[in-house]
Amino acid sequence: MIPIFTKKEAEQILNAEDSVEASLDLGLSKTKIDIEDGFAVIAGQKIPIDEFKKVKEGFFYVVEDSTLKKVAIFSDETNLYYKLLPTTDWPTITLSSVPMHRHIHMSPKRDTETKIKEISPVKGRVLDTCCGLGYTAIMAAKYADEVITFERDENVVGLCRLNPFSQEIFTNKKIKLTEGSIFEEISRFKSESFDRIIHDPPTFKVSPELYSDGFYEELYRVMKKGGILYHYAPSPGKTKGKAFYENMIKHLKAATDFEDIEYHERSSGIRATK
Ligand SMILES: C[S@@+](CC[C@H](N)C(=O)[O-])C[C@H]1O[C@@H](n2cnc3c(N)ncnc32)[C@H](O)[C@@H]1O
Incomplete structure (x- = not known):
């Protein structure tokens, strides 16, 4: 499973010293994340701690090339903006702001x-x-x-x-x-x-x-x-x-x-x- 997280987990990482137990699968399990020399190590990738300051409410994030990327894309083909949206339990998906x-x-x-x-x-x-x-x-x-x-x-x-x-x-x-x-x-x-x-x-x-x-x-x-x-x-x-x-x-x-x-x-x- 590709690690995925929200502002809540980003804040846990920002507040951590050497390591933190946080969920990288929306609460299904917990993973130990090591903090080393200003980097958080997630799935073998070293992400600069400052990246986590950019995380906003209302989005999910994944790790790509040692940076954080929003789980949201625009498709030229369908002309729709797709976004996975956090809720109180399972995520929903919005297609150009219309929730599914x-x-x-x-x-x-x-x-x-x-x-x-x-x-x-x-x-x-x-x-x-x-x-x-x-x-x-x-x-x-x-x-x-x-x-x-x-x-x-x-x-x-x-x-x-x-x-x-x-x-x-x-x-x-x-x-x-x-x-x-x-x-x-x-x-x-x-x-x-x-x-x-x-x-x-x-x-x-x-x-x-x-x-x-x-x-x-x-x-x-x-x-x-x-x-x-x-x-x-x-x-x-x-x-x-x-x-x-x-x-x-x-x-x-x-x-x-x-x-x-x-x-x-x-x-x-x-x-x-x-
Ligand atoms: C309201 S959502 C379905 C939610 C789903 N029941 C669930 O539990 O997550 C509607 C979905 O239908 C897809 N869709 C639209 N037209 C379709 C078609 N002709 N055949 C199959 N899927 C279609 C959309 O891309 C969208 O993902």
Whole structure:
């Protein structure tokens, strides 16, 4: 695992004399960091102590060429700014400031738990349409036999590699991550091949095709009879959010025969059964 840290660990290093026990994996474990002649030694690299004075709140940092580098990148290709953002527990990711998990009124971990609860009991084969940081896939894999997930953006997969809480998407044998678009890939699945579907797309503005009638038809086709769908409904503002999920329900009803279609405020999403 690549060492990763925040201002908290930087301050521990700045306040240390000869050595300090600090976490370089967001609290999962602790590592002894030696301080030698004005340098902190991390993963065999000597970083000048002054580097740690530059560390700001609201960012994660990794070590590169004996300097500290923010975990944030701009891609010319997608025209998006990607940032791993510290929260009270698991990091979230922002794509040009739009967070991919709820993280203000509830933490990303709690956000994931509420989504997984919607498809309980989680069992059999699960389709997690949009991997993101892999939290829904990883939590579903605790109970399911297999989780199939997709991520179309290589920059997001790159951030997963740095995030200690995303590692299972690469190591858990029950999880099959494909780097590609679910919009194109869904047609390769046989009808009635999933017991549960988690559809957690970005906003409509970013990925309108993932809210289209054609895509909803495909979600219905690949779901087994008795299966449960959870579809996250981004709510930009309370009034706008209501109009938005009502429209999503209208489209799900028009395009599919999903039943018991209901919006649940606790998970900010729609649950439906086949
Ligand atoms: C809201 S996040 C998913 C969060 C995820 N459930 C988690 O637990 O971290 C949406 C993700 O979908 C990805 N995405 C957007 N369009 C996609 C597509 N057509 N196929 C697969 N992934 C897509 C985005 O890059 C983003 O990482």
